[in-house]
Amino acid sequence: MTPYRIAVVGCGVGGMAVATLLADAGHDVTLYERFGEPRPLGAGLxxxxxxxxxxxxLGIEAAALDMGAHIAGIDGRTTRGRKVLSLRxxxxxxxxHGLGIHRGVLFRLLFDRLRRSPARLVTASExxxxxxxxxxxxxxxxxGAATASADLVLVADGAHSALRAQAGxxxxxxxxxxxCLWATLPDRENRFAGVLHQRFRDSRVMIGALPVGRQPxxxxGEPCVTVFWSLPARDIDxxxxxxxxxFKANVLRHWPELGLPLSHLHDMDQVASATYRHVAMPRWSRERAAFLGDAAHGTSPQLGQGANMALLDAAALATAFATAPDITAALAQAEAARQGPARFYRQASHLLTPFYQSRFAPLGWLRDLAFGPLCAFPPTRDMxxxxxxxxxxxxxxxxxxxxxxxPDIPMV
Structure with missing residues (x-):
């Protein structure tokens, strides 16, 4: 294996994972982070x-399982209690199974693992x-600092990346x-344990409650749940x-059972917001720059795949660099393995999201009628x-x- 000088941009899930795996393999890796003190951005996942x-x-699954919450499936209902989604x-x-986890916990596990690797971390460097x-x-x-050079730059700075245009x-x-607006709150009685809970009122109201285990x-401490309130991005402010x-009145009007967790909310400073982009990039690399994670294929969070896809991209890149003869071949191998799944999830998210988040209420009515039978019919249930x-x-x-x-995932 030829060792390369590799720069990674972004200290998020994908950036830390790919920097760690490549540095462990013997490459000279430097990760650049714009914040002076790296920190997680986003909700429970x-x-x-x-x-x-x-x-x-990466050797951190056991620690994640210890801190997170075991998720057996999804339970989605209308605000009147009608079952819409039931998947296990x-x-x-x-x-x-799935694992609900506080983003701060995952960040800390990946960050500590990064620090145990040979990779260098440079902060306050946008x-x-x-x-x-x-x-x-x-x-x-x-x-204005002096420029840095590398054999390759891997960009993992998220869906709102400003570097896509820069790279051509x-x-x-x-x-x-x-x-969405979201908050992570105590669930002392474990009322929401075991599954991702969702409540819908046609396609204009969606609320989620995801058990995420303990806080970083x-x-x-006590188990927690992340509560999501979906709303038009223009209405967030x-x-x-x-x-x-x-905020609490709006949520409780549709889902009174959230009263106990929401009793721990006292100020809007406890509530964070998030916006999303639908990123389509026919090729993830050009010359000696390549993109991964949400920077390459971000979607709405409807299918809950963002962090998972970033981790898969990182693993595929590390595998490709262990087997390919040069950088160009490694990027081509990783992209060939990951483009198909990423394209599917981007398209599926784009198609499904309006049934949950749109101003066109009849899409929600159609979802309520169709998705229950689809969950019960084995071929569609399995898909x-x-x-x-x-x-x-x-x-x-x-x-x-x-x-x-x-799962037997190619290149992972």
Missing amino acids: LLQPTGLKVLHR YGQLDARL VAGIETTAKSATLRFAN VRFRAPLYPWG DDPD AARAAGIAA MLSTLAGVRRGWLGTSPVNADGR
Whole structure:
């Protein structure tokens, strides 16, 4: 194996994972992070069997399982109690499950693992531009610091990346019209344990409650649940300005059972917001710059795959660099393995999201009528479950489960 000088941009899930794996393999890796003190951004998340497999490769799966919350499936109902979605991983394979985890916990596990690797971390260094040739890449920094050069730059700075245009790749990244407000709160009585709960009122109201285990600053503490309130992105500022009482009243009007967790909310500073982009990038690399994770294929969070896809991208890149003869071949191998699944999840998310988040209420009525029978009919149920579990290779293919109970994902 030829060792390369590799720059990684972004200290998120994908950036830390790929930097760690490549540095462990003997490459000279430097990770650049714009914040002076790296920190997690985003809500609690659902790790799928695919993402857990990459954590196993990194040696941190056991710690994640200890801190997170075992998720057996999804239970989605209308605000009047009608069952819409009922999916259990065990219906696909008894060994599969998801893991709800606080993003701060996952960040800390990945960050500690990064620090145990040979990779270097450079903070307070916002990359403002990238210049590439067929042989090298140069990074320009926003603070006016001297440029840095590398054999390759891997960009993992998220769906809102400003570096796509700088690198000269073709892409579209429109902002999704819907975003969310969220908060992670104690669930002392474990009322929401075991599954991802969702409540719907046609396609204009969606609320989620995801068990995420313990918080990063309280590893011996009580279990928590992350509550999501979906709303048009243009309404987020107004919802925040309306204050905490209005926020709680809106949620409780549709889902009174959330009263106990929401009793721990006292200020809108406890509530964070998120917006999303639908990122389409025909090729993830150009010359000596390549993109991964949400920077390459971000979607709405409807299918819960963002962190998992970033981890899979990182693992595929590490595998490719261990076997390919040069950088160009390694990037081509990794992209060939990952483009099909990423394209499927991007398209499926784009198709399904309006049934949950749109102004066109009849789409929600259609969902309420159709999705229950689809969950009960084995062929469509299995496709829905394999989509949830992250093991779809495309519209027609699914990765099998190995004897060890882990998905057989190419290049991972």
